[in-house]
Amino acid sequence: MAGHSQFKNIMHRKGAQDIKRAKMFNKFAREISVAAKSGLPDPAANPRLRAAIIAARTQNMPKDRIDRAIKSGSPGGDDANYEEVRYEGYGPGGIALIVEALTDNRNRTAAEVRSAFTKHGGSLGETGSVAFMFSRIGLIVYPAKAAGAEAMFEAALEAGAENVESTDDVHEITTAVEDLSTVRDALEEKFGPADSSALTWKPVNTVAPDEETAASLLKLIDVLDDNDDVQTVSGNFEIADELLERLTA
CATH class of the missing domain: 3.30.70.980 (YebC, transcriptional regulation domain)
Known part of the structure; x- marks a missing residue:
């Protein structure tokens, strides 16, 4: 995703909003813990863990918080069991969205994600309903x-x-x-x-939403991003820089 991709738009906005820093660190901690649990708790021997740690450091997550997350996913750590779940659906204007989550309660997360889509002009679909567009x-x-x-x-x-x-x-x-x-x-x-x-x-292809659609779409993404279980949100949209700056000012 080159140039002004939605992936970078979202990550930039997440990083720039200090009010979300605690939630962002929680997401990093969860990914680090799951990565440590899925392989060795040594980043040198666990590519997923190494990538998660690098991402956390890039956003200035404290070293002791990273170390605690690794420990919680290591043998003898906490008993939390997180599943990787993917949700697919359409946002405002028919924009295709893929939501990836790490959850310890599938029913809760599914209900919250579905509610977010419904309240913000979208609809949650079945697995595979939009993945073919990516x-x-x-x-x-x-x-x-x-x-x-x-x-x-x-x-x-x-x-x-x-x-x-x-x-x-x-x-x-x-x-x-x-x-x-x-x-x-x-x-x-x-x-x-x-x-x-x-x-x-x-x-595969991107859509350039108009201002009204873009505003609704960003509200939906904000709500999803605010959910502790949601790790990433990807979509087939590209919002022009000027419009994005205006909507997020």
């Missing part, structure tokens, strides 16, 4: 200052990436799902830790 990819993001566009492009392709798109602010490296860890490790060796690295949903 490709599942690996996305690695580096700040522009990490390397020149040509150097990043060459290094990423040599490591096995599918594509690199650079702007004045960032380098976005896309990979096949199975190649994310390999490419990330190769780039980290050369350029240091990435700002973020994760599997995400890339829309």
Whole structure:
């Protein structure tokens, strides 16, 4: 997702709003704990855990909070059992949305997500109802200052990436799902830790909503994002920078 993707829009807004910092740290802690539980509690031997820790550090999550999250997911840690759940549906204006959650209560989360869609002009669908409009990819993001566009492009392709798109602010490296860890490790060796690295949903085509639809859509995303169980929200929309700034001012 290059340029002004909705993924970056959402992450930027999350990072910029201090009022949501505590909730954001809770989400990071949950992902770190689940990652530690799903493999070894050692980031050097657990790619998912390493990616989760890097993402948390990028948003200045305190080291002791990260350490506690790793411990809670390690053998002998807490007994919380989180399931990974995906919800699909349509937001205002027929915008396709995929919501990924980590929950210890499927019924509660499903009811809350469904309520958010219904109250904000959308409708929750069945699994698979919108996923066909997206490709599942690996996305690695580096700040522009990490390397020149040509150097990043060459290094990423040599490591096995599918594509690199650079702007004045960032380098976005896309990979096949199975190649994310390999490419990330190769780039980290050369350029240091990435700002973020994760599997995400890339829309096959994007829709540019009008101002009214965009305003309703952002309200829905805010409500979903405010839910402790929701980890990510992806959509097939692209809001123009000027409109986004106006709506989030």
